[in-house]
Amino acid sequence: MTSSLEAQGLAVRAASRQLAQASNERRIAVLERVADTLKNREEELLAINAVEVDAYRESGAGRDRLTLTSQRIAGMADALRDIAAAGDPLFESVDASVRPNGLRVERLRVPLGVIGVVYENRPNVTSDVAGLCVRSGNVAFLRGSASALHSNVAVVAALQAGFVAAGLPREAAALVDDVSHEAAVEFMQLTDVLDVLIPRGGPSLIASMREHATVPIILDGDGNCHVYVDKDADLAMATAIIVNAKTQRPGVCNAMESLVLHEAVASDVLAALDDAMPQVRLLGDARAQALDARIEPASDDDFSKEFLDLVATVAIVDDVDQAIDHIARHGSGHSEAIVTNNAATADRFLARVDAAAVLANTSTRFVDGFELGLGAEVGISTQKLHARGPMGLDALMGIKWVIRGEGQVRR
Amino acid sequence: MTSSLEAQGLAVRAASRQLAQASNERRIAVLERVADTLKNREEELLAINAVEVDAYRESGAGRDRLTLTSQRIAGMADALRDIAAAGDPLFESVDASVRPNGLRVERLRVPLGVIGVVYENRPNVTSDVAGLCVRSGNVAFLRGSASALHSNVAVVAALQAGFVAAGLPREAAALVDDVSHEAAVEFMQLTDVLDVLIPRGGPSLIASMREHATVPIILDGDGNCHVYVDKDADLAMATAIIVNAKTQRPGVCNAMESLVLHEAVASDVLAALDDAMPQVRLLGDARAQALDARIEPASDDDFSKEFLDLVATVAIVDDVDQAIDHIARHGSGHSEAIVTNNAATADRFLARVDAAAVLANTSTRFVDGFELGLGAEVGISTQKLHARGPMGLDALMGIKWVIRGEGQVRR
Numbered sequence: 127m128t129s130s131l132e133a134q135g136l137a138v139r140a141a142s143r144q145l146a147q148a149s150n151e152r153r154i155a156v157l158e159r160v161a162d163t164l165k166n167r168e169e170e171l172l173a174i175n176a177v178e179v180d181a182y183r184e185s186g187a188g189r190d191r192l193t194l195t196s197q198r199i200a201g202m203a204d205a206l207r208d209i210a211a212a213g214d215p216l217f218e219s220v221d222a223s224v225r226p227n228g229l230r231v232e233r234l235r236v237p238l239g240v241i242g243v244v245y246e247n248r249p250n251v252t253s254d255v256a257g258l259c260v261r262s263g264n265v266a267f268l269r270g271s272a273s274a275l276h277s278n279v280a281v282v283a284a285l286q287a288g289f290v291a292a293g294l295p296r297e298a299a300a301l302v303d304d305v306s307h308e309a310a311v312e313f314m315q316l317t318d319v320l321d322v323l324i325p326r327g328g329p330s331l332i333a334s335m336r337e338h339a340t341v342p343i344i345l346d347g348d349g350n351c352h353v354y355v356d357k358d359a360d361l362a363m364a365t366a367i368i369v370n371a372k373t374q375r376p377g378v379c380n381a382m383e384s385l386v387l388h389e390a391v392a393s394d395v396l397a398a399l400d401d402a403m404p405q406v407r408l409l410g411d412a413r414a415q416a417l418d419a420r421i422e423p424a425s426d427d428d429f430s431k432e433f434l435d436l437v438a439t440v441a442i443v444d445d446v447d448q449a450i451d452h453i454a455r456h457g458s459g460h461s462e463a464i465v466t467n468n469a470a471t472a473d474r475f476l477a478r479v480d481a482a483a484v485l486a487n488t489s490t491r492f493v494d495g496f497e498l499g500l501g502a503e504v505g506i507s508t509q510k511l512h513a514r515g516p517m518g519l520d521a522l523m524g525i526k527w528v529i530r531g532e533g534q535v536r537r
Numbered sequence: 538m539t540s541s542l543e544a545q546g547l548a549v550r551a552a553s554r555q556l557a558q559a560s561n562e563r564r565i566a567v568l569e570r571v572a573d574t575l576k577n578r579e580e581e582l583l584a585i586n587a588v589e590v591d592a593y594r595e596s597g598a599g600r601d602r603l604t605l606t607s608q609r610i611a612g613m614a615d616a617l618r619d620i621a622a623a624g625d626p627l628f629e630s631v632d633a634s635v636r637p638n639g640l641r642v643e644r645l646r647v648p649l650g651v652i653g654v655v656y657e658n659r660p661n662v663t664s665d666v667a668g669l670c671v672r673s674g675n676v677a678f679l680r681g682s683a684s685a686l687h688s689n690v691a692v693v694a695a696l697q698a699g700f701v702a703a704g705l706p707r708e709a710a711a712l713v714d715d716v717s718h719e720a721a722v723e724f725m726q727l728t729d730v731l732d733v734l735i736p737r738g739g740p741s742l743i744a745s746m747r748e749h750a751t752v753p754i755i756l757d758g759d760g761n762c763h764v765y766v767d768k769d770a771d772l773a774m775a776t777a778i779i780v781n782a783k784t785q786r787p788g789v790c791n792a793m794e795s796l797v798l799h800e801a802v803a804s805d806v807l808a809a810l811d812d813a814m815p816q817v818r819l820l821g822d823a824r825a826q827a828l829d830a831r832i833e834p835a836s837d838d839d840f841s842k843e844f845l846d847l848v849a850t851v852a853i854v855d856d857v858d859q860a861i862d863h864i865a866r867h868g869s870g871h872s873e874a875i876v877t878n879n880a881a882t883a884d885r886f887l888a889r890v891d892a893a894a895v896l897a898n899t900s901t902r903f904v905d906g907f908e909l910g911l912g913a914e915v916g917i918s919t920q921k922l923h924a925r926g927p928m929g930l931d932a933l934m935g936i937k938w939v940i941r942g943e944g945q946v947r948r
Contacts, residue, residue, distance in 0.1 A: 238922065321921050486942065515937075
């Protein structure tokens with residue numbers, strides 16, 4: 127028997143075949159039409175969302191993420207227009223050659239097909255992801271959280287009205303409306319429907335996917351980002367980078383969580399930070415505590431933690447190699463920075479630290495799709511397979527070998 | 538408590554960090570040293586292998602795949618030398634830009650780290666995969682089948698002797714020597730050790746991985762490859778391509794399993810095939826059976842089967858779109874060919890068929906790493922994520938963002 131989720135999945139799969147053949151003009155027109163629809167339905171969206179925000183009982187940043195405002199809806203529409211204005215990634219030639227036997231071989235960029243995304247709160251993710259998928263000839267199959275169900279249903283209805291008006295199938299984006307745990311597990315196992323699954327959420331979501339998912343996953347994991355200040359650093363630059371990486375927006379994955387200081391400069395850097403970011407709670411190892419009375423003891427686990435708050439760990443090291451080892455042990459493979467004026471030390475750090483992004487003399491906060499020139503991003507991959515770091519349209523594409531002959535056969 | 542597999546995994550992970558930093562010269566020297574070691578140990582390898590071949594009780598192609606000969610060992614050594622001679626893929630620049638704020642952003646190709654491969658019989662895969670991994674700065678962590686355990690242990694010992702002689706850690710390639718089901722499941726869940734897992738085996742291996750694996754997988758799946766003969770085909774060319782794709786080596790994944798014929802030419806093509814490949818058993822739909830008395834009835838399942846034998850299905854269609862639909866329904870996403878002299882029809886087929894490789898006027902047998910210019914291959918991916926089609930060194934690499942500034946912070 128086909129479950130309702132499977133039946134929906136088959137419709138989504140069928141729509142993906144149409145999307146993959148839709149012309150550039152058609153895909154642009156759709157995104158513009160959908161942007162209009164979102165703005166036209168603003169009042170309705172805000173009313174539905176207000177009921178859910180009102181019912182939301184958890185503390186923390188969740189409530190803010192759940193909330194739609196007139197400005198946020200305008201932002202969603204603008205994001206769709208920006209995505210429409212990006213270059214067409216479909217059927218781009220990756221490489222081409224002619225073999226000795228005359229075969230013409232080319233690799234073209236093609237859509238992955240159906241992109242599953244599981245996310246929490248944030249109804250704006252619904253339209254952002256759907257927009258990126260349409261631009262790249264893919265279909266978004268979305269599963270939001272229970273707390274945002276009605277908001278997401280309303281956003282998807284607006285998207286679908288735009289699709290139909292522009293001559294595309296309704297299911298060019300679709301939402302799973304059963305928010306039970308059973309449906310979530312079934313969703314992660316739709317191997318005939320989903321080409322990839324992208325979790326955008328906390329460690330418990332990722333653990334659940336690792337346990338249940340049978341479709342390929344791209345992990346948008348934690349960011350335990352380090353800044354290492356080398357003995358050859360410009361200390362004013364180091365201080366400015368640390369303050370920016372830690373405090374400019376502490377609740378995001380590319381914020382600094384861990385500070386690693388060369389012993390030769392540790393005392394000066396800590397003194398500067400006492401002035402520059404007194405509001406940040408510091409947890410440190412014994413050597414750090416000996417240098418600065420305000421540093422509290424850190425457990426081994428603390429060094430691996432993503433605080434997403436005005437808290438950071440401090441570790442003192444003897445040299446760059448100890449810093450690299452500390453990061454290898456505690457890092458999450460997101461973004462790791464060094465501050466140094468010594469080019470050889472910078473190169474050593476950049477070559478040996480294994481992370482999606484490594485930076486010299488700048489803030490980890492720059493590891494972001496817009497900042498790095500990709501435009502809107504689907505997330506930041508902390509895995510190595512397929513996509514790593516900020517994921518733009520390219521991360522939603524695969525390749526296809528196209529081979530043309532004149533009757534060649536193999537001997 | 539750490540299991541022995543975990544402990545081995547940690548040593549492999551540590552070795553991968555050394556491999557990722559090994560110079561091009563070092564990696565070339567290692568591959569040449571390992572090739573020598575394999576040839577020097579030929580007698581020992583053959584003796585150990587002979588005992589296992591003798592004990593092998595299953596029928597089919599397994600026995601041949603298990604068998605080492607003097608010639609095969611020479612082939613393994615030659616393959617390692619060929620891999621050594623390929624260009625260095627490490628730290629290749631994928632793209633680079635300077636952002637408006639002066640940040641210099643580059644993406645470099647880096648090793649994935651630890652590549653897990655699960656395979657059946659074929660002790661030659663042991664050295665082929667290990668060689669590709671070393672060339673690309675990765676470590677191979679291998680799990681072969683019980684029937685080939687002693688042969689694989691001997692091959693890995695030869696590899697490791699070469700590594701140590703060339704100054705690399707022993708664990709630059711490693712073999713799981715516990716061939717129990719429990720150890721297999723534990724292996725597929727070594728998320729702290731394996732960066733990717735590649736199954737090289739039949740549907741039951743792939744099903745087991747889908748169920749148990751918690752590390753990312755690249756599927757080297759079945760090939761149900763089609764050849765579609767269009768009404769505008771050159772029939773002599775079509776016959777030659779079909780005969781080549783079906784009979785040149787029927788036991789491999791890029792052999793043709795399914796023939797799709799336009800009704801206007803079906804009768805002529807079938808008549809030509811009665812002469813050109815009478816040894817091939819044909820199973821067909823009612824329309825095919827009506828055209829050729831030797832065609833037996835095919836079940837719906839038959840149209841989706843990978844026979845790996847001198848058997849093929851035949852389906853008759855009214856036009857290219859019906860052929861595309863037939864392939865969408867029954868294909869495995871491996872390699873799909875059209876024979877036609879009509880450029881528009883060829884383009885339609887090549888654009889609309891969703892497979893790792895699509896071909897016009899040539900044999901599916903060309904979908905192979907060597908034939909397409911990649912050199913030795915790790916397998917042929919039938920998934921869309923990360924790698925699709927023949928996988929060469931590139932498929933074993935990821936990217937890393939390297940960002941250099943002069944103190945820039947984000948506003």
